[in-house]
Amino acid sequence: MAQGSTLAKAIDIVTKATEEDRKKNYEEALRLYEHGVEYFLHAIKYEAQGDKAKDSIRSKCLQYLDRAEKLKAYLKKGKKKPVKDGESSSKDDKKSGDSDSDSDDPEKKKLQSKLEGAIVIEKPQIKWSDVAGLELAKEALKEAVILPIKFPHLFTGKRSPWKGILLFGPPGTGKSYLAKAVATEANNSTFFSVSSSDLVSKWLGESEKLVKNLFELARQHKPSIIFIDEVDSLCSSRSDNESESARRIKTEFLVQMQGVGNDNNGILVLGATNIPWALDSAIRRRFERRIYIPLPEEPARLVMFKIHLGNTTHCLTEENLRELSKKSDGYSGSDISIVVRDALMEPVRKVQAATHFKQVSGPSPLDKNTICHDLLTPCSPGDPQAIEMSLMDVQSDKLLEPPVTMRDMLVALSRTKPSVNDSDLKKCQQFTEEFGQDG
Numbered sequence: 001m002a003q004g005s006t007l008a009k010a011i012d013i014v015t016k017a018t019e020e021d022r023k024k025n026y027e028e029a030l031r032l033y034e035h036g037v038e039y040f041l042h043a044i045k046y047e048a049q050g051d052k053a054k055d056s057i058r059s060k061c062l063q064y065l066d067r068a069e070k071l072k073a074y075l076k077k078g079k080k081k082p083v084k085d086g087e088s089s090s091k092d093d094k095k096s097g098d099s100d101s102d103s104d105d106p107e108k109k110k111l112q113s114k115l116e117g118a119i120v121i122e123k124p125q126i127k128w129s130d131v132a133g134l135e136l137a138k139e140a141l142k143e144a145v146i147l148p149i150k151f152p153h154l155f156t157g158k159r160s161p162w163k164g165i166l167l168f169g170p171p172g173t174g175k176s177y178l179a180k181a182v183a184t185e186a187n188n189s190t191f192f193s194v195s196s197s198d199l200v201s202k203w204l205g206e207s208e209k210l211v212k213n214l215f216e217l218a219r220q221h222k223p224s225i226i227f228i229d230e231v232d233s234l235c236s237s238r239s240d241n242e243s244e245s246a247r248r249i250k251t252e253f254l255v256q257m258q259g260v261g262n263d264n265n266g267i268l269v270l271g272a273t274n275i276p277w278a279l280d281s282a283i284r285r286r287f288e289r290r291i292y293i294p295l296p297e298e299p300a301r302l303v304m305f306k307i308h309l310g311n312t313t314h315c316l317t318e319e320n321l322r323e324l325s326k327k328s329d330g331y332s333g334s335d336i337s338i339v340v341r342d343a344l345m346e347p348v349r350k351v352q353a354a355t356h357f358k359q360v361s362g363p364s365p366l367d368k369n370t371i372c373h374d375l376l377t378p379c380s381p382g383d384p385q386a387i388e389m390s391l392m393d394v395q396s397d398k399l400l401e402p403p404v405t406m407r408d409m410l411v412a413l414s415r416t417k418p419s420v421n422d423s424d425l426k427k428c429q430q431f432t433e434e435f436g437q438d439g
Helices: 005-022 026-046 051-077 091-103 106-118 135-150 175-185 206-220 244-258 281-286 298-309 318-327 333-353 406-415 422-435
Strands: 164-168 190-194 224-229 267-273 289-292 356-363 371-378
Touching: 005 026, 005 051, 026 051, 026 106, 106 206, 135 164, 135 175, 135 267, 135 289, 164 175, 175 190, 175 224, 175 267, 190 206, 206 224, 206 244, 206 267, 244 281, 289 422, 298 318, 298 333, 318 406, 333 406
Parallel strands: 164 267, 164 289, 190 224, 224 267
Antiparallel strands: 356 371
């Protein structure tokens, strides 16, 4: 768009609006006034050069907004004559006009509609019982989210729920998974899942407005939870080398999280990061609880193996699972998930590579309650009942997959290496000793 063209377009639209106003086509005039104001706002932000030009446009903008409010009040009532341009309306009209202009601010509506995509409507269906270990972290989240809603009388007077919780630790330990559990368990709360892409804009000044509108939206929908994954990407330490826009975003976060005149009752800000030492000290202070999510201990790893195996057919005993949990020391929850997924693919690989199958009895692939006696499963060529055929020769409803074995699990474990190194662990432990607590 050429320089000045937005302003010219705005003038053209409000000229048409005044013509429609004279003709008493008030609905069309109102639409055009509001449309023209949007263009004026854009011109103030991106085209106007110097404060005088901006002030001139702003004063015109206020005139047209005032006229639009009077038309809106008239159209709502439908009976009274419209107040002539320049006349003052009653106090009640002024009050309703002010509130309408605040709620119908086109720029604010546009920003809030962008952020409404961050509201998690479909729950992830992950419960507290699906999260292995991390009892302290679960307890803190229940104190902040579940209990204040279910037992509000517990949180009166000086006893108030947590307003900021930071989950930190090595990658893959379940920080985002815990947040999903919160989204599922907090039935009556609005859950906002926000990343840096939702809040960073190429337009000057829009990023901090998005931050402000996020918190305003959360206040409108409270009780609410704002989950910011990888919070360090938005709130890293302030320095002389950073851009002005990054600094303004951090300042707006600080003000909204715990600034003068901001009521954050019923709002929890939940942050997650792998590098907590990179956070700005003022942001760190606003997260009242800083909980370390460590690598899982042996009992938690045992539960994880069971959760990830689920109801898949396997022949692993309790002793086998204990052995696996011992051998997987240093693995994160994400690493264990990858190990089990790799092991679950072993039966598929056996079926693909098989050259001989034999007939067996077992539960039907279509209905586990029905026993079939003509199913086919892979076997060695030396088996007495071996029939030479490939996977493509087997009917889809006649294939019986081999169970997952201990050997499959050990092969997968040897192939998958831990993703967390010692230096990251030491940094996290040092941060915990200085600022955090174990989860």
